[in-house]
Amino acid sequence: KNQVEQSPQSLIILEGKNCTLQCNYTVSPFSNLRWYKQDTGRGPVSLTIMTFSENTKSNGRYTATLDADTKQSSLHITASQLSDSASYICVVSAITGNQFYFGTGTSLTVIP
Amino acid sequence: DTGVSQNPRHKITKRGQNVTFRCDPISEHNRLYWYRQTLGQGPEFLTYFQNEAQLEKSRLLSDRFSAERPKGSFSTLEIQRTEQGDSAMYLCASSLWGAEAFFGQGTRLTVV
Numbered sequence: 660k661n662q663v664e665q666s667p668q669s670l671i672i673l674e675g676k677n678c679t680l681q682c683n684y685t686v687s688p689f690s691n692l693r694w695y696k697q698d699t700g701r702g703p704v705s706l707t708i709m710t711f712s713e714n715t716k717s718n719g720r721y722t723a724t725l726d727a728d729t730k731q732s733s734l735h736i737t738a739s740q741l742s743d744s745a746s747y748i749c750v751v752s753a754i755t756g757n758q759f760y761f762g763t764g765t766s767l768t769v770i771p
Numbered sequence: 772d773t774g775v776s777q778n779p780r781h782k783i784t785k786r787g788q789n790v791t792f793r794c795d796p797i798s799e800h801n802r803l804y805w806y807r808q809t810l811g812q813g814p815e816f817l818t819y820f821q822n823e824a825q826l827e828k829s830r831l832l833s834d835r836f837s838a839e840r841p842k843g844s845f846s847t848l849e850i851q852r853t854e855q856g857d858s859a860m861y862l863c864a865s866s867l868w869g870a871e872a873f874f875g876q877g878t879r880l881t882v883v
Contacts, residue, residue, distance in 0.1 A: 663813075693871065702775070702862055702874030703814070748813050752869060758804065758827065759864075759872055761813040 661686040663751050665762035672769055676739055680765045682732040682749030690752040694723055694734045697746045697764070706734070706747075739769045773797060777863050777875035784853055784882055791849045792878045796865030803846050804872065805838055806862040807831065814862055820846060853882045 663684045672678050684692070691710045695703035707716050707723040709732065716723050720743075722735045736743055749762040776795040784790050796803045801822050806814035817836070818828045822843040832838075835853075840846040850857055858881050864872040 665813075690869065695874075700860075700877070700879065702777075702864075702876050704874070705871055708871060750872075758816050758819055761806075761815075763811075763813040766811070 661751075661753060661760050663749055663760050663762040665747075665749050665765050667765060668763070669766040670768070672739055672767070674739060674741055674769050674771050677735065677737050678739060678767065680734045680736075680747050680749075680767070682734070682751075682762055684730050684732070684749070684751045684760070684762075686751040686753050686760050688754045689727060689730075690754045692723075692725060692732050692752075693750045693759075694721070694732075695748045695750060697748055699745070703748055703750075736767075739767075741769050741771065743767060744769045775863055775865050775873050775875035777861075777878050779878060780876060781879045782881070784880070786855060786882055787852055789849065789851045790853060790880065791847055792861055792863075792880075793845060793847050794863030794865075794875060795845045796863070797873055798844075800865035800867050800873075801843070802866045802868065803840055804864045804866075805846070805848050806864065808860045808862055808877070809858075817848075850880075853880075855882045858882045 693708045694706045697703040709725040720737045746764040748764040803820045805817040808814045820840040835851045860877045862877045864874045866872045
């Protein structure tokens with residue numbers, strides 16, 4: 660069964676601190692993995708996309724890693740800001756699939 | 772604005788009433804997806820169109836739900852005889868084939 664699991668479910672950190680979010684998946688055959696940021700009451704917005712051959716990709720203060728062998732990905736946020744407070748959703752696509760497989764998300768709260 | 776547009780943004784309806792939501796995808800995108808998202812959860816797949824053809828439907832899409840994409844452009848999602856359990860955010864996304872999905876802002880449905 661194609662599944663995507665994320666941890667932790669929620670996280671509270673102080674402004675300026677770093678954090679790492681985890682994503683494990685069983686989607687096969689794997690095509691790509693995306694991290695989305697979803698602000699409350701809004702649609703998800705893509706942060707990064709990673710294909711099978713990519714191990715690390717950065718987008719500003721966001722760095723995503725992918726281990727296709729263990730089927731794990733992480734999203735590292737550096738020097739967090741209050742505006743980083745949101746849900747972060749891991750989405751995995753299969754080569755032969757017609758849909759995207761979503762994790763349940765990690766709710767991040769950055770406090771001053 | 773050339774992104775995915777959803778209308779209305781918010782809808783409050785009485786139980787038993789019918790509601791219809793509209794999604795206008797990015798113009799060159801041939802795939803259109805509908806998702807439902809409840810508080811604290813990731814989006815759940817409802818249905819997907821490739822051009823005007825509805826290719827896949829989730830078991831979540833009961834017989835009270837119907838979706839159309841008559842000309843392969845905009846899509847509508849209708850819920851008949853709404854129930855309180857239908858209260859959720861309904862998200863629309865579009866993509867060019869299986870490339871990145873771009874999401875709309877969603878329609879927040881509240882059934883009272």
